Amino acid sequence: MVRTFTGASMLITQVFGAVIMYIDPGAGSIIFQALVGGVMVVGVTAKVYWRKVRRLFQRHG
Amino acid sequence: MTERIPASFRDPAGFMFRREGVLYRQINDRHTDSYGELLKSGLYDELVRHKLLIPHVEVEVSPAEPDVSSLVIRPDPVRFISYPFEWCPGQLRAAAEATLEIQRLAMERGMSLRDASAYNIQFHEGRPTLIDTLSFEPLPDGMPWFAYGQFCRHFLAPLALMKYVDVRLGKLLRTELDGIPLDLTASLLPWRTRLQWGLGVHLHAHASSQRRHARGNSGRTPAKGRQLSRRALVSLIESLLAAVKKQQWKPASSAWRDYYALRESYSSAAMEGKVELVTRVLRGLPAETVWDLGANTGQFSRLAAEVTGAHVVSIEMDASAVELSWRDCQDAEDARVLPLLNDLSNPTPAQGWAHEERESLLDRGPVDVVLALALIHHLAIGNNVPLPSLLRWLTSAGKTVVIEWVPKEDPMVQRLLSTREDVFADYDMNSFEDAAKEHFEIRSKEQVPGSLRSLYVLERHG
Numbered sequence: 472m473v474r475t476f477t478g479a480s481m482l483i484t485q486v487f488g489a490v491i492m493y494i495d496p497g498a499g500s501i502i503f504q505a506l507v508g509g510v511m512v513v514g515v516t517a518k519v520y521w522r523k524v525r526r527l528f529q530r531h532g
Numbered sequence: 533m534t535e536r537i538p539a540s541f542r543d544p545a546g547f548m549f550r551r552e553g554v555l556y557r558q559i560n561d562r563h564t565d566s567y568g569e570l571l572k573s574g575l576y577d578e579l580v581r582h583k584l585l586i587p588h589v590e591v592e593v594s595p596a597e598p599d600v601s602s603l604v605i606r607p608d609p610v611r612f613i614s615y616p617f618e619w620c621p622g623q624l625r626a627a628a629e630a631t632l633e634i635q636r637l638a639m640e641r642g643m644s645l646r647d648a649s650a651y652n653i654q655f656h657e658g659r660p661t662l663i664d665t666l667s668f669e670p671l672p673d674g675m676p677w678f679a680y681g682q683f684c685r686h687f688l689a690p691l692a693l694m695k696y697v698d699v700r701l702g703k704l705l706r707t708e709l710d711g712i713p714l715d716l717t718a719s720l721l722p723w724r725t726r727l728q729w730g731l732g733v734h735l736h737a738h739a740s741s742q743r744r745h746a747r748g749n750s751g752r753t754p755a756k757g758r759q760l761s762r763r764a765l766v767s768l769i770e771s772l773l774a775a776v777k778k779q780q781w782k783p784a785s786s787a788w789r790d791y792y793a794l795r796e797s798y799s800s801a802a803m804e805g806k807v808e809l810v811t812r813v814l815r816g817l818p819a820e821t822v823w824d825l826g827a828n829t830g831q832f833s834r835l836a837a838e839v840t841g842a843h844v845v846s847i848e849m850d851a852s853a854v855e856l857s858w859r860d861c862q863d864a865e866d867a868r869v870l871p872l873l874n875d876l877s878n879p880t881p882a883q884g885w886a887h888e889e890r891e892s893l894l895d896r897g898p899v900d901v902v903l904a905l906a907l908i909h910h911l912a913i914g915n916n917v918p919l920p921s922l923l924r925w926l927t928s929a930g931k932t933v934v935i936e937w938v939p940k941e942d943p944m945v946q947r948l949l950s951t952r953e954d955v956f957a958d959y960d961m962n963s964f965e966d967a968a969k970e971h972f973e974i975r976s977k978e979q980v981p982g983s984l985r986s987l988y989v990l991e992r993h994g
Contacts, residue, residue, distance in 0.1 A: 499742030500681030506741075507733055508676070508764030515767045 534596050538888030545646075545666040549596040557588070557665060558595045559603040566643075566669045567603070573641040575668065584634050586610070586656060586663045608656070610663060611821070611843040611870075615890055616650040616686065617705035618872045618880060620854040621694045621781035622862075623660075624702070627653040628687035628776045630660035635677070636769050639762070644671035648679035650686040650711070651890075658867030674759035681742070683772065684734050685711025691779035692731050696722055699781060699851045702873075709884055714739035730775025787852030794829065805981025807835065810905070810934070813976070813989055814839040817932055819900035823847060825929070826907035830857035830871055836903055837868040844868060845899075849875040876907075877915040894928050902930035908964075909938045909945045913956055919967040926990075927971045933990040937964055942984050961986070 537548040537555075545563035549556055559567050570576045579585035588607040595601040616624060627650055635645050645667050652664040677683075686705075689712040693701040697720055704712050718739040725731045760768075810832060819842040824833040826848065833846035846869050848854050857871035874880055879893040904926070911917045926933050938945055940959060949956075968974060972990035980987055 497678075497681060499745035500684075500738065501676050501678065502745055503738050503741035504676045504680050504768060505760050505764075507737070508760045508768045511767035511771055512761065512764045515763075515770075 536596060538886065539651075539884070539890065541885070543664075543666060546601065547596070551593070551596075554606065555609060556591070556593060556596075557605050557607060558597065558601045559605065559666065560597075560601045562600075563666055564603060567666065569643060569670050570665070570668045573643060575638055575641045575643055576665075578637055578641075579634060579662070582633075582637070583657070583659050584630055584637070584662060586654075586661055586665065588665055605665065607663065607665065610654045610656050610661075612845050613654060613891070613896060614845075614870065614872055615705075615880065616690070617703055618874055619702075620851055620858050620871065620873055621691060621699060621702065621779070622855050622858045623655070623871075624650070624687065624694075625691055625776060625779055625781075627660040628683075628691065629773065630662070631683065631687065632769055632773045632776065634662055635679075636766075636773075638668060639671060639765065639769070642671055643668045644675070644677060645679050648683035648686060650705075655870050658861065658865065658870075673762065676760040677765060677768065680768070681714075681738070682711060684714060684738060685717075687711075688731075688734055688772065688775060688779070689714060689717040691776065691781075692725065692735060693717060693720060695779050695781045696725055702851070706880070706883070709890065714742055728778075730771060730778060734772060734775055781855065783852035783855045787850070787856065790829075790853075794831065800982075802982030806983075809978060809980060809987055810835060810903075811839050813934055813978075813987060814901070817901050817934070817989070819932075821845075821899040822901045822903060823897065823899045823929060824903040824905075825876060826904065826910060827853075827857065827871070828906075829853045830860065830869060832903060832905055833857070833869050833871070834860070834864075834866060836901075837866065840901070842868070842900065844870070846871045847874045847876070847893075849873065849877075876911060877917070897929050899930045900932065902926060902933045902935075904933060904935040906936055906938060906944070908935065909942070909948060912959055913945060913948045913952075916955075919958060919963055920970065923967040923971055927992050931992050932975075933972065933988075933992075935988050935990060936980065937961060937986045937988060939984050 533551065535550045537550060540547040544560065545566070546557055546559045549558060576585065580587045586607045588605040591604055591606045593604045593606070595604050616627070619627070630653060631645070631648050635648070638644055646669050647667055652662055652667060653660050654663045655661070656663070690702050690705055693704070693712065701720070714735055718736050721731070721735065726736045814836055817840065819840040822836050822840065822842045822844040824830070824836060824844055824846045827833050827846035828848055830846040830848075833844045836842065837844045846857055848857070848871065851873060854871045854873045861869050861871060874893055880890075882888065882892040882895060883890040908922065911922055912919055926935070939961060940949070965974065968988065968990055972992055975989040975991050977986055977988050
């Protein structure tokens with residue numbers, strides 16, 4: 472779910488992102504990292520909980 | 533005499549210098565606290581234990597620039613400095629994984645890599661090892677990984693390009709010394725790589741973000757103030773590691789066929805005779821360093837390492853052969869052989885600032901023994917290099933040259949000649965020997981069993 476959502480937002484970014492000269496990659500990398508890092512935490516947390524839920528069912532199954 | 537190493541000029545934290553043949557690293561006062569933290573936190577010991585960081589000792593040697601420093605360390609010497617564009621995909625991937633593992637261990641101890649340059653990794657005792665002891669700094673809460681962009685340019689971009697487009701694109705690293713720009717990478721990669729989580733995020737979306745923020749007019753918060761929680765940072769590194777692990781490049785199937793054919797041919801009487809001859813010749817040559825030129829999948833490189841105990845750089849122009857050779861070395865845990873990609877008709881030149889940052893192939897020599905088996909016809913006939921020029925070049929590569937003369941009648945030469953006009957009137961044994969005598973003394977000459985070839989041992993004059 473998280474993957475699909477980010478995938479979609481990435482696509483939008485890529486399609487509409489203006490093509491301009493490559494000048495300072497530093498700022499873009501840092502801002503992007505903050506954004507992606509946050510999304511990844513959500514993804515990892517979801518994965519951990521999903522595993523817990525699955526284990527719960529496996530134990531009772 | 534103190535000589536500052538030209539490649540080591542960017543970092544305000546310190547630099548390398550050579551004094552009386554020994555390599556030292558000066559640690560500038562401004563970096564002393566970070567260096568202290570590296571030791572105090574236990575990170576240094578842990579990384580050295582895992583063979584991820586070059587070990588060093590602190591020495592009582594006066595700094596090269598005493599005004600800004602009072603501390604000098606002596607790192608263990610690395611036998612041969614190689615560059616990322618000389619690595620096969622497997623080597624670049626191993627270096628990438630080592631970098632991420634170092635960053636992960638550093639973060640566990642409240643530190644971080646200041647940079648993620650592939651040039652900071654060297655193959656030391658067969659493993660990718662960080663050679664820049666000054667790369668670490670404390671990681672305050674909320675600080676992002678400033679080397680993220682550099683990691684993607686130096687490692688993930690070339691790995692993806694080699695896997696999804698063409699292995700030859702790894703050579704872009706030779707012109708792009710600070711890694712392949714992400715916008716260029718994104719434009720070269722096939723569209724479907726956008727749908728792959730790791731590449732979609734770390735290369736494509738990352739490239740878009742760089743473009744958007746390049747002019748600083750995006751109207752967003754400046755990059756400097758950006759915060760990143762520790763959990764987010766850990767997730768980012770894990771995600772990069774997963775993406776890197778997926779970039780496994782497969783050598784061409786033809787390369788595998790050649791590889792197995794060669795292995796099979798080893799059991800043939802002719803090959804056995806050649807192995808025996810080369811073994812006997814090498815046994816009589818004391819060597820600490822060997823270059824095996826035109827090494828193919830490195831069979832004779834490994835033989836040379838075994839017989840002489842030397843460190844062997846196994847140089848080959850075909851990426852598939854180097855990859856297979858690298859895998860063999862890994863499987864055998866052979867730390868004495870370093871397979872390396874280099875086209876001898878256009879070997880690595882001196883590059884970077886003032887032509888001094890990255891050394892040419894020859895600048896990294898000479899070695900004790902050069903092994904040139906089944907090579908001469910590729911350069912002399914395949915690449916039209918005149919024999920005198922070839923022999924002159926070999927003098928700068930090594931003191932002793934073990935070279936196989938491959939005559940025109942040999943089937944491999946006939947195959948080369950089948951597609952070109954024979955303009956090689958001077959390609960004969962007498963001309964070869966005359967050219968050799970200009971620079972070398974011919975110490976021995978023996979027939980290679982079961983072939984028309986001869987094996988020469990040449991000793992450089994003076």
